[in-house]
Amino acid sequence: MRIAIVKETAPGEARVALVPEAVTKLVRSGHDVVYEPGAGQAAEFADAEYEQAGAQPRDDVLTDADVVCSVQPLPIDQIRRLPAGSTTISFLPVAQDLERVAALRDAKVSALALELVPRISRAQSMDALSSQALVSGYRCTVVGAGMLRKFFPLNMTAAGTVQPAEVVVLGAGVAGLQAIATAKRLGAVVRAYDVRAAAAEEIRSMGAKSIELELETLEGSGGYAREMTEDRAQRQRELLAPYIAAADLLITTAAVPGRQAPLLVTREMVEQMKEGSVVVDLAAESGGNVEGSVAGETVRVGRADVWGGSNVPSQMPSPASKLLAQNIVNLLGLMTGEEAALALDFDDEIVDGAFVTHDGVVRHAPTREALGEPEPQPAGEPVETPVSTGSTGEVETTSEEDPS
Structure with missing residues (x-):
């Protein structure tokens, strides 16, 4: 899959989501990595290091990305440029950023919030909160x-x-x-x-x-x-x-x-x-x-x-970025299936807990409640949909799979 690294635009943010060392691991796993020129400059990683690691520079990394990695959440105008079905991985303060969550939902973009990764033993290597707190x-x-x-x-x-x-x-x-x-x-x-x-x-x-x-x-x-x-x-x-x-x-x-x-x-x-x-x-x-x-x-x-x-971790951007990048690589390893494609298993408590949106639905319950949305029906449950029979005006029902 194509993994994109964006250049951070939030004021004071000097970190980068993926460092050259992490890019090398992803490329060896069969992924295509692209980056915005200058993405790692503030964290003391030159463009030449990314190219040596196997990443390709591109001015527009969003329009055909499968996964977009950033430290801060993408601006809403960038979210709207993402292809439906793509995935973002970043910090995402959902309680303070409902408008951005709604934009991710409406764009049918799957959004993983790093701070929502469950703090369990199996997820220690993916725990970005802990690595940045260090x-x-x-x-x-x-x-x-x-x-x-x-x-x-x-x-x-x-x-x-x-x-x-x-x-x-x-x-x-x-x-x-x-x-x-x-x-x-x-x-x-x-x-x-x-x-x-x-x-x-x-x-x-x-x-x-x-x-x-x-x-x-x-x-x-x-x-x-x-x-x-x-x-x-x-x-x-x-x-x-x-x-x-x-x-x-x-x-x-x-x-x-x-x-x-x-x-x-x-x-x-x-x-x-x-x-x-x-x-x-x-x-x-x-x-x-x-x-x-x-x-x-x-x-x-x-x-x-x-x-x-x-934003204290950003005051030491190089080591903070290295730790964060390894957290993201470990998360991608958990979510990657055969042929280096993303395979989201929501029966896994790490995946289930970390994703805020997926396929046009807000999965994170507190955020969904804050937005006033109903709880989505589990996939596979029949949903009764009214179907007109024609000239009589009578209505009958038919069952179909819930797309959510």
Whole structure:
């Protein structure tokens, strides 16, 4: 099949969906890969590398593509140029982008949303959220270390002892654990907290100290935390306040795709931090864990500088693109049948969970409900269709297969 790589047009997006190394694997599997000139330039991959890998440059990669790979979802005008029956693979924030979902449905384009890939063991190699969170966790720690005007490690010298930086990390998912590991490698004293019981052992395994608040744990589904009540959230903030006040660097990483980030730190808590302290809010784009943080900006709150993350993986586009590309290659391998053709098996929970639209139908239930559409009938169920008998005006019914 023909796989197309588009050049990203969203402001600030420097990643590319497929890197030359991934193209080599796809070409060896029998696929035809085309790319827009300059598609990988912002991620430090030259056109010559794509050609050496076996991809062909084309100004128009959309009109005859079987699969279109991008990081951000395609603009609606590009979706309308895609052939019916083609497939897009990208991140697709469905709850915030219903108009684009409707355009994909109307164009009869199958759309796979990378953030909807189920977080199960079998799908770990396809989990783009985790691969990009790894990049974010590292990047946000390096940013914080660069902003903090003191040493991270302990230094004992003839001129005296320099105490190590005190780092607090809130949230111990993939990004949080990577932030912990990076801060530890830089020599800081690291404490971390997560509402999930299982996270305490993971925090300790990274060499950090787990903050124990003696509150009810909130285990949710898919590796995420369960939503907490406002009373519990308030009590948690009260108990975390002294740890945050003592920190030189606070990193917050708690976020759930498609939902507003939980408020973990109030402005008053930040105002209790020391002069010269730094706050890094990785969840600033989805509402922020820290009150007052602004995505893409550094603001002053009390005596602290608060950095709001904005498309953080794109700030390290080369490694982020390499990881993302391998996720996509693994997904394509799962969905490729005989003769290198796409074969979508919706009995597979990964395929079933990740596709938003297919064959003119919105498959993703929450998005379908948001659009006010009825639940589609399963394929193969007879659908009664009125058929006129002619001059009498009487109507009889006949059964036909539901095309959905």
